[in-house]
Amino acid sequence: MSEAAQSQPGSGSAEQRSPDGEVTPGGATTTALAPQPEPKSAALDLPGPTLKVPPLIVVWMALSVGVAGLVGVVGSGSAVLAVFSILAVVMILGAQVRITAIRRQAHGLMQRGHKAFSAGNFEVANAELGALAESSGPPELRAQATYFWGLTAMRRGEHRAAKERLAAVVDSGWDKRQGLANIAPEIHAFLVIASALEGDLGEAGRRLEAGRRRNFARAPVWFVAEAFVLARxxxxxxxxxMLDRRSAAIEDAIVGTLMRQLDLLRALALAQLAGDRYRVADESQLLGSVLRGMKYGRFDYLASSWPVMREFMRSHAMLGPTMLAAGSAPDSGRPEPS
Structure with a gap:
């Protein structure tokens, strides 16, 4: 769903634009998913932007400095000096080797997770990105991994987990730091969307207002976030x-999957309003636009915990076979009041 500029993971920006404007880099399509209970997920312990290296490495390096200081106290010309000098060098080199190994492992997890995400293999992406996000790796890579891990949860239909992971990025302050600051509007917009899809309209409204205070409303994806809040x-x-009032801006700024999702929401709204013949014809035309070139099941993740959307997509043969076979999702069907 993102329109963010292209970049490689871990190289300053955390997101790539897909050919059709979707959040999945490389334009991958989703596989059909079944409605499923949300996984239990505690708040992530994502470190703040001031922490640069893992605490154990800090202790190791502090010991190295301590040994070097002890060498100075002991003085020169003694056997003790030689022993402590060697020990200091070994400890410093060991710390550097450990830091290098941690970063190499973290970059490997990020690359594999990002590649799997791009290919639409969300099971592998979930495992790789989750391992990095919950590791003791470099905090900046953990923050980027947590962002993609949140998007992965959304594409798996796990909206509560997506909300918690995206909130961890925002609440830790990493959305204001190099590597994520340039896509901060997208991070906040996806957090709003995840909250809305879960049915937590109170949280969605608070995050929407917070984004407006930071002037994120100018970002193209913000139109989509607002539309999901209204629809949910x-x-x-x-x-x-809203869609009629901002039609010119939407047409100028939004393409691909983002536009298809707005069309889908408009068609859903027209169907719920149960209007006259004009509206019925308009809905049919919009659905033709949404369905053109789209695999069935592509938007199943939007309906996994949204009964109204799920029934609408079912009635128009838009659900994938897995969700159709699974039946109704285990939720109340009503959003939480804002």
Whole structure:
């Protein structure tokens, strides 16, 4: 869903634009998924931007400095000096080797996770990115991994986990640091969308307002975030009015999957309003636009915990076979009030 500029993971920016404007780099399509209970996920312990190396490495290097200081106290010309000098060198080199190994392992996890995410292999992406996000690796890579891990959860239909992971990036302050700051509007927008898809409209509204205070509303993906909040709150008339009022800006800024999702939300709103013949014809035209060139099941993750959307997609033969076979998702069907 993102329109962020292209980059490689761990090289300053955490996201790539897909050919069709979707958040998945490389334009991968999703596999059909079944509705499933949200995994239990505690708040992530994502370190703040001031921590540069793992604590154990800090202790190791401090001991190295201590040994070097002891060498100075002992003085020169003694056998003790030689022993402590060798020990200091070994400890310093050991710390450097350990830091290098940790960074190499972290970059490997990031590359494999990002590659799997790009290919639409969200099971592998979930494992690789999760391992990095919860590791003692470099904090900047952990923050980027947590962002992609959140997007992976969203594509798996695990909206609560997606919300928690994206919130961890925002609340830790990493969305303001190099590597993620340039896509901060997208991070906040996806956090709003994840909250809305889960049905937590109170959280979605708070995050939406926080993003507006930071002038994120100018980002193209922000239109999509606002549309999801209105649709999940069943504010159908407001959704139609917003899309009509901003139609020029939307047409200028949004392409590909982002536009298809807006069309899908508009069609859903028109169907819920149960309007006249014009609206029925309009809905049919919009659905043709959404379905053109799209594999069935591509948007299953949007409906995994949203009964109204799921029933709409079912009635228009848009659900993948896995979700169709699974039946109704285990949720109440009503969003939490804002």
């Amino acid at each position: 709150g069943e504010r159908w008339r407001e959704l139609i009015d």
